[in-house]
Amino acid sequence: MPTGSGHWITPERREAIYRRDGYLCAYCGRDLSLEPASRRSLDHLEAGHTDHRNENLVTCCLGCNGGKCDADWRTHRNAEEIDVLRKRPVRLHRSKKKDHGDLAAKLALRRQMLASYHGDGAPFRVLDACQGAGTIWGALRVDFPAARVTGLDRKAKAGRLRMDSVRLLASGRWDFDVIDVDTYGSPWRHWEALLATARRPVLVFLTHGQAGVPAASNVPREVSAAMGLDGLRRLPPTLRNTVGTKFGASYVLVRGVRASAVAVTAACQTQSRRGHGLAVTRYYGLRLEPKG
Numbered sequence: 113m114p115t116g117s118g119h120w121i122t123p124e125r126r127e128a129i130y131r132r133d134g135y136l137c138a139y140c141g142r143d144l145s146l147e148p149a150s151r152r153s154l155d156h157l158e159a160g161h162t163d164h165r166n167e168n169l170v171t172c173c174l175g176c177n178g179g180k181c182d183a184d185w186r187t188h189r190n191a192e193e194i195d196v197l198r199k200r201p202v203r204l205h206r207s208k209k210k211d212h213g214d215l216a217a218k219l220a221l222r223r224q225m226l227a228s229y230h231g232d233g234a235p236f237r238v239l240d241a242c243q244g245a246g247t248i249w250g251a252l253r254v255d256f257p258a259a260r261v262t263g264l265d266r267k268a269k270a271g272r273l274r275m276d277s278v279r280l281l282a283s284g285r286w287d288f289d290v291i292d293v294d295t296y297g298s299p300w301r302h303w304e305a306l307l308a309t310a311r312r313p314v315l316v317f318l319t320h321g322q323a324g325v326p327a328a329s330n331v332p333r334e335v336s337a338a339m340g341l342d343g344l345r346r347l348p349p350t351l352r353n354t355v356g357t358k359f360g361a362s363y364v365l366v367r368g369v370r371a372s373a374v375a376v377t378a379a380c381q382t383q384s385r386r387g388h389g390l391a392v393t394r395y396y397g398l399r400l401e402p403k404g
Contacts, residue, residue: 120164128202129154129173134251135216138170140195142243143223145216153177157185166202166247170194195253203245218294218395219251222317225397226256226290229315233258236289240264241277243304248294262288278302284309292317303365306400313401321393365396 124278130152135145144152155172156163180247182313185194228332230236235258240249243263282285282305291306291314293299299318 115243124204125166125202128204129166129169130386131247132166133171133197133250133256134254135219136171137162137173137176138197139172139176139188139190141190142173143220144173145220145223147173147193152243157194166278167198170198200250203247214393214395215247215251218248220320221395221397222248222252222292223255224326225315225317225399226252229399230256230289234259236293237287238262238290239277239280239286240286241291241293242295243283244294248292259290260321271307278305281305281309284311288314289327290317294319297321311402313399316396316398317402318398319393320396346357365398 129214130144135152136143138155150373151174153174155177156171157320185191187325189196189332190312195233215384238247238249238259238261240261240263243265246263251263252309253261262273263275264280276350281291281302282292288308289312291302293302294317295302299320306314309345
């Protein structure tokens with residue numbers, strides 16, 4: 113029986129279970145990240161729909177949920193994977209600083225790019241530059257088990273290193289195949305450091321923006337310098353911020369590539385509006401390769 117609606121579970125907890133499962137149907141593996149909410153559901157592993165514990169719930173497409181007919185999940189061909197999946201922790205993101213409101217879009221973008229460049233099953237090295245709780249790559253490693261993830265953040269935590277990822281990239285002493293900068297705010301310091309030292313093909317993911325950013329917020333220093341906005345002292349602050357917010361990201365991306373020793377050979381992006389005006393969060397996926 114589909115459980116796509118009802119009052120037995122909060123929307124926040126439902127979404128947290130979807131995140132735990134990487135927005136994939138536990139039975140057929142269908143990617144539900146871009147499906148509307150009405151096409152996603154949770155399935156009770158044990159029949160009866162009275163045990164609402166997290167470990168008794170898995171993400172399920174409507175087709176598998178309706179066709180399961182209370183069959184014992186232990187007999188399913190994916191029983192071992194389901195058993196591992198259901199025991200993973202479910203994290204409720206209560207902090208306003210955690211921009212995972214569009215986790216589904218982030219995962220869809222990364223899956224698209226990773227399938228194109230690392231879908232052959234060969235091992236590849238990943239730098240998760242702003243790992244946080246490890247939500248994104250915790251989900252992606254279900255689809256790409258060959259990923260070898262190095263997690264960094266400003267605060268030490270089990271499973272990640274305390275290190276300034278900008279300094280690491282600027283040093284040039286890295287050999288990653290994928291660099292993921294899912295930062296809260298601006299990724300352009302990472303971008304500039306990466307362009308200056310990239311000597312090998314690398315897949316890059318950037319998150320730019322945050323939930324609830326006002327249209328008149330301060331433009332990042334890297335964007336202001338690149339566009340020459342610092343010299344326009346007579347320009348009204350609101351207009352300067354609007355120009356920097358609306359056009360800054362594209363300008364920095366194009367200018368950086370032209371001035372570096374790498375070229376973008378593939379790129380895609382998704383975006384999500386947050387509130388009103390120019391407040392947006394953009395997700396970029398880019399493939400960089402050395403010129404010549």
